[in-house]
Ligand SMILES: Nc1nc2c(c(=O)[nH]1)N[C@H]1C(S)=C(S)[C@@H](COP(=O)(O)O)O[C@H]1N2
């Protein structure tokens with residue numbers, strides 16, 4: 001595998017991703033006012049003009065207010081991560097955990113959780129809709145996936161973003177994938193916080209995807225590795241996700 005760049009807070013400051021003050025920006029409006037952020041975003045979007053033509057998919061999912069939040073947000077699917085390594089990180093409060101970003105990127109990364117927390121943040125209160133027929137409203141916070149992908153610099157051949165998870169559901173690795181329209185959508189974030197607190201294990205600690213325009217099963221929990229690919233062929237069952245490979249649900253689950 002090619003060399004990985006370990007992103008320290010100092011690297012992030014040097015590369016201008018993180019300023020020395022005002023790290024926590026709330027909401028995307030402020031992010032959009034930031035010229036560095038805008039240009040990073042636009043260069044990402046230029047790569048993918050063709051996919052961006054699917055205009056309707058860029059609309060925002062509805063956001064709610066604090067008073068709408070569900071008193072109970074049930075957990076579904078895996079409630080814990082699997083394996084020795086996951087348990088060790090859990091015991092350490094994920095202090096030494098990092099997210100891998102690889103595949104069709106110019107700069108493979110290992111980004112410590114501490115660095116992900118220091119990137120500009122987006123906070124959103126949204127409704128989670130599970131295909132099994134229940135919904136819950138919760139608040140999610142984390143950096144935009146777009147920002148992480150721009151740090152790793154997608155190669156032009158990249159078409160899909162795959163999320164590899166640390167759990168086994170009924171003995172098999174859970175994984176999911178989305179296209180670049182959803183990957184660069186403003187509300188697509190890597191959430192490490194839920195309802196104002198670090199993610200609980202049952203909700204996918206330390207990091208899970210929020211892809212608000214799609215159903216619950218696309219929101220990969222326990223994300224440990226993000227892989228950029230040109231195609232989904234040859235990856236597990238080839239249909240781009242755990243439930244998709246079972247023939248249970250569609251790859252695109254727009255709501
Ligand atoms: N890694 C992983 N991600 C997953 C699942 C899972 O079993 N494993 N279940 C999915 C389903 S079907 C739903 S509805 C949501 C549930 O998220 P929650 O447990 O935070 O409610 O996670 C999704 N992401």
Ligand SMILES: [Mo]
Nearest residue numbers: 130131216217
């Ligand atoms: Mo679900």
